[in-house]
Amino acid sequence: MTINIETVDVTNALNDIDQFCDIPNARISGEIFYRSDIYEQELEKVFARCWLFVAHESQFKKAGDYIATTMGEDDVIVVRQKDGSHRAFINACPHRGNKVCFSESGNARGFICNYHGWSFDIAGNLIGQHESGVYEDSNFDASQWGLREVPLIDSYKGLIFANFDAQAPSLKEYLGPMTWYFDALFDNQEGGTEFVGGCIRSTMDCNWKIAAENFVGDILHAGWTHDSAARAMLGGAVSKVSDFDESYSVNWNGHGYEFALDTVGNVAVLGESALNKYLHTIKPSVAERLGDFRSNMIGSVSSATIFPNFSFLPGQNTIRVWQPRGPNKIELYTWVLVNKSAPEDIKEKWRKGAMMTFSPTGVFEMDDGENWEYCTKTARGKVTSKQHLYVGLGPDTLLKDTDLPANVYAGQLNEANSRAFYQYWSDLLKAPNWKAVPDRNVGRTEAGESAAQCVNKEMG
Amino acid sequence: MFYKSEDNTPVSIDEFHRLHRLLAREYRLLDEERFEEWLGMLHPDIHYWMPGMENRRRENALEHGFFDSQHMALFDDGMRDLKRRVARFLQPSAWAENPATRNVHIVAGVEVFHSEISGEYAVYSTFQSIRARGLDEEYVFSGRRYDTWSDDDGQLKLKKRLILMPNATLNCKNINTFI
C-alpha cells in the first residue's frame, strides 16, 4: 500500500518522567492519572506508535463489512476488502475532516461524506465528488485525496490490530512470546474464536492506565473488591488465590498475563455449571493441541492486558478496550468471545454470563468502577498527586531457570506485571522513536521442552 | 427508536389505575432499596431484557433496528439472575453500595392494553433513572419500557420487560439499580 498518512511529529520527552514513574524503586505517583501534559505525550508516544486492537475477524463476513472504532482518540474504520483482507482508514474526510462513517458497524458500497459528497470506495480511493466539474477545472488529483490509511494492520488468531507508525516493530515481534500464553484462550480449539454480536459501550471517569494495569497483573484485588459478587454468584468468597500452589505472572514489552492453573476458577464465577463442564470436556483436546500446562489455563483464575489498552479475562471470556478520552475518562468497549466450535447453547450461556458478571451491569465489575474512578479523582489534588504510590509486591520472584517463555515471575499475587507495564510505558514516553525503546526482556522467546509438552507430540 | 410496538385494545379506567399503581409502587420500592419486595412483584417466568443499542444505519438495521436478541445486552435475565443481582446488593461487602446510592425513578407516559392472552396486559411507559452517589456524582438516563404483566396466583406480576435506552454508549460506569 502507498503510505498516504502524515506521521505525528515527535516532541521532546517530559523532563520529570523519573519522578512520576520510578520502577527501580517500585513507585509511581498519582499525577500519571491526572496530568494533561502526560496524556498529550501518551497520545503521541503510546497511542500513535503501538499496536492497538481494532476488531475481530469474525465481525466481518463479506466485502464492504465495516467496523468503526477508535485508535486512541483517532476515529478509524476497518473495512473488509474484496480479497478478504482488512484495511483501516482514518474516519475523517480529507476535505474538511467530517466523519465519513456515522454508524458503528454494517455493510457499505463505500463511504460518502455528507458535507460535499466526496465518495470513497471500500479501498479508501476517492472516486467522485458532488459537482465534480469544479474539481476537474481545478486540476484536482483525486489519487492524492483518498481516505488516509493506517499504515500497519495485522492479526493474531482473529484479533486485528493496527498501528499508525510505519516504523513500528511487527505485531509478531511486539507481542513476542506472550502469544504462547494467549493461545490458551484464542486458539484452544480447531476453528478459533468469534465475538458474540454487538458491543457494549460505556464510560468511566478514570485514567485508562488504572484499568489496563488492573487486568495486567492485579488478581490481588479480586478477593477483596469482588467479595460481594462472588458470594452472590457462587454462594461463597472468591477462591483464595494464595491457596494455589502454582501460579505465575508473565510479561513482555509491557504486556502481562497472570494466571493460576486451576482450569475453571474464572469461568466458575459465571455460575453456569454447563460452562465448567464444557471446559473440562474440551480440556483433553486442548492438552493435545497446546500441551498439558496450557490446558490448565483455559478458564483459570487469570487476567491479561496487551499493552497499552486491550484486556481480557479467560473464563469469563470478556474482551475489552479502554479507550482514552482525556486523562480522566475512558470509553469502555466490551465484547464476549467464544470458540467457533462451541455448541450454540454454550455460546448463549457465555453471552449472558459474561454480561452478568463483567459489564456495566456486571455484578463483579460494578465494584471496580468506583475504585478506579477514585484512584483518578484523588490525583486532582496537587499535593496528593505527588505522593508515592506503592507498586512493590513480589520483588524477587523472577524465575530464571524455567522452560516457560517470556519474563516469568512466580505467583500471581504479585506486582511484577504492573511494574513491567509502567516501565514499558515510561520507556515509550522517553523514546523519540522505536529504535530508542530499550529491550528489557530477559526471558525465553520460545517455550522449552517441558513447557511445550504435549500428550501427542505431533500436534506440537 | 423504530421498535414498533402493538396497539391493542385499551383497558378500562379501573384496570389502567391498577397497573399504573403497580408501576408507581415498583419504583418506590426500588428507591427505598426494598429489593426483596421488588422481586416479589416479578412473575416466576420473568424475562428482564435491556439489549445493548448499536448505532446502525437504516439500511443495515438489526433484527429490531438498533438491537438484536442474539447480541450483547445489559440485562438478559431470568429470575435466578435477578436474584443473584439482589444478593450482591444485600452483601455487606458490596463496597460500591456503601454509602448507598440514592435513587429516584420516574415513570411517565403509561399506556395499558389488553394482551392477546386473556388476563395479561401490555404496559408501555417511559422512565428516567436518577442516581446520586458520594458527594457529587449524578447519573441520569432514560428510556422506554415494554412490559407484559400477567396473573400469578391471583396477583398481577411483571412477566416480561424490554427496556430500551436511547444511548449507544452508557454515560456512566455501571447501572446498579433496576429500571
Added chain:
Amino acid sequence: MKQIFLCKAGDLPSETVRKVENAEYGDIAVYNLGGQFYATADLCTHATASLAAGDIEDDLIVCPVHWGTFHIPTGEARGFPCEVGIKTYPIKEENGDLYALIEAPEQQAELIAKG
C-alpha cells in the same frame, strides 16, 4: 439514424453491464436484464462517474459514486442524488450483434438543452 456496434449479445451475461467507449457520442453503457438488452449513456448526470462501474439492482443501475439510481429501460432518474434522467438508446439486435441507435442531430440538440 446511425447505429453503433456495442458488443456480441452472447458476450454480455445476464444482470451485467459493460461500458463501450465512444468519443463522438459519449461512452455508452449496455445492460443485459434477464435476456433483455438496454443501452444508456455511461456518464452519470449527477457527477463524473461511469454507470457501468455500478451495480444493477432489479431494473435499476446504481451509480458507484453517490449511489443514486436510474431506471435502465427508461433512463428515468429514480434515487437521490440523481435528478436528471440519463439518455437511453434503442437497441437493435442483428445476427447476435447489439447496436445502439443514435437519433438525428436535431433531436439530440433538444435533449441537451433540457438537460
